[in-house]
Amino acid sequence: MSADETQLPIFKHIDTSIGLKYLNNNYDLYLKVLDNFLERYRRVQLSTLENGALHDVIHAIKGLSSTLGMYTLEKITTQIHQQLHPSREIIQECSNALQNVLDELKQQLRITQTESISSILIINNNPDEIDELIEILDDDFDILLALNKYEALEIFDEEQIDLVILHTELHDLCGIDIFNFLKKHTNIEKIPLIFITKKENEQKIKEIYPLQNIAFIYKPFQKAKIKEQIIIFNNL
Numbered sequence: 001m002s003a004d005e006t007q008l009p010i011f012k013h014i015d016t017s018i019g020l021k022y023l024n025n026n027y028d029l030y031l032k033v034l035d036n037f038l039e040r041y042r043r044v045q046l047s048t049l050e051n052g053a054l055h056d057v058i059h060a061i062k063g064l065s066s067t068l069g070m071y072t073l074e075k076i077t078t079q080i081h082q083q084l085h086p087s088r089e090i091i092q093e094c095s096n097a098l099q100n101v102l103d104e105l106k107q108q109l110r111i112t113q114t115e116s117i118s119s120i121l122i123i124n125n126n127p128d129e130i131d132e133l134i135e136i137l138d139d140d141f142d143i144l145l146a147l148n149k150y151e152a153l154e155i156f157d158e159e160q161i162d163l164v165i166l167h168t169e170l171h172d173l174c175g176i177d178i179f180n181f182l183k184k185h186t187n188i189e190k191i192p193l194i195f196i197t198k199k200e201n202e203q204k205i206k207e208i209y210p211l212q213n214i215a216f217i218y219k220p221f222q223k224a225k226i227k228e229q230i231i232i233f234n235n236l
Contacts, residue, residue: 009108013100018069031109037064038105043160045187046095061098073097116234117162117192118142123152123178124167129196133165136223149178156186163233164188167196168205192233
């Protein structure tokens with residue numbers, strides 16, 4: 001596709017004229033760089049980074065946001081970069097600005113996105129259900145398993161998770177409590193989540209967690225239904 005055939009989305013938080021200027025009006029390259037920015041920073045949580053790691057990430061975002069025309073993000077990252085010990089307030093402001101850009105990129109570039117779900121974390125301690133899910137999913141995805149919230153947290157710290165399957169009624173455990181625990185320590189709210197639950201509990205869970213990227217499955221598990229929901233998540 002040539003430059004004059006490429007149509008840039010209309011962005012609220014990005015001045016595309018700046019980005020195109022830096023990239024010699026190469027529309028296709030600009031879209032690819034924006035796509036790479038989304039992939040690189042979509043899972044970053046600035047508030048969890050130590051000072052040295054935070055400085056490195058802010059420095060990188062500052063340079064990229066300047067080049068790509070992300071004017072608000074550039075302004076805030078420049079302020080943080082000049083401070084030895086930035087306050088929580090300005091870090092949160094930067095997180096919000098970054099999230100605004102990422103949300104907009106995800107929305108506007110979803111046609112060009114090739115990202116797909118590859119790794120699935122199953123949080124369950126019922127051996128029979130675990131076997132069923134693995135039998136359904138193991139051929140197509142990398143399956144990670146956690147029997148409790150602490151194992152799940154450790155996996156989140158070490159692995160990239162694209163989808164979580166969580167039972168709401170585990171043996172001796174409450175799946176909702178596990179979700180609340182992980183919400184405090186991870187980015188689980190930003191990851192597609194499938195709840196295994198009873199049909200009568202679905203509406204109650206929706207009221208507690210009004211998230212857009214959740215779905216529900218019931219026993220007995222249906223392979224086609226689970227695969228269909230994963231395809232839907234891929235297209236969000």
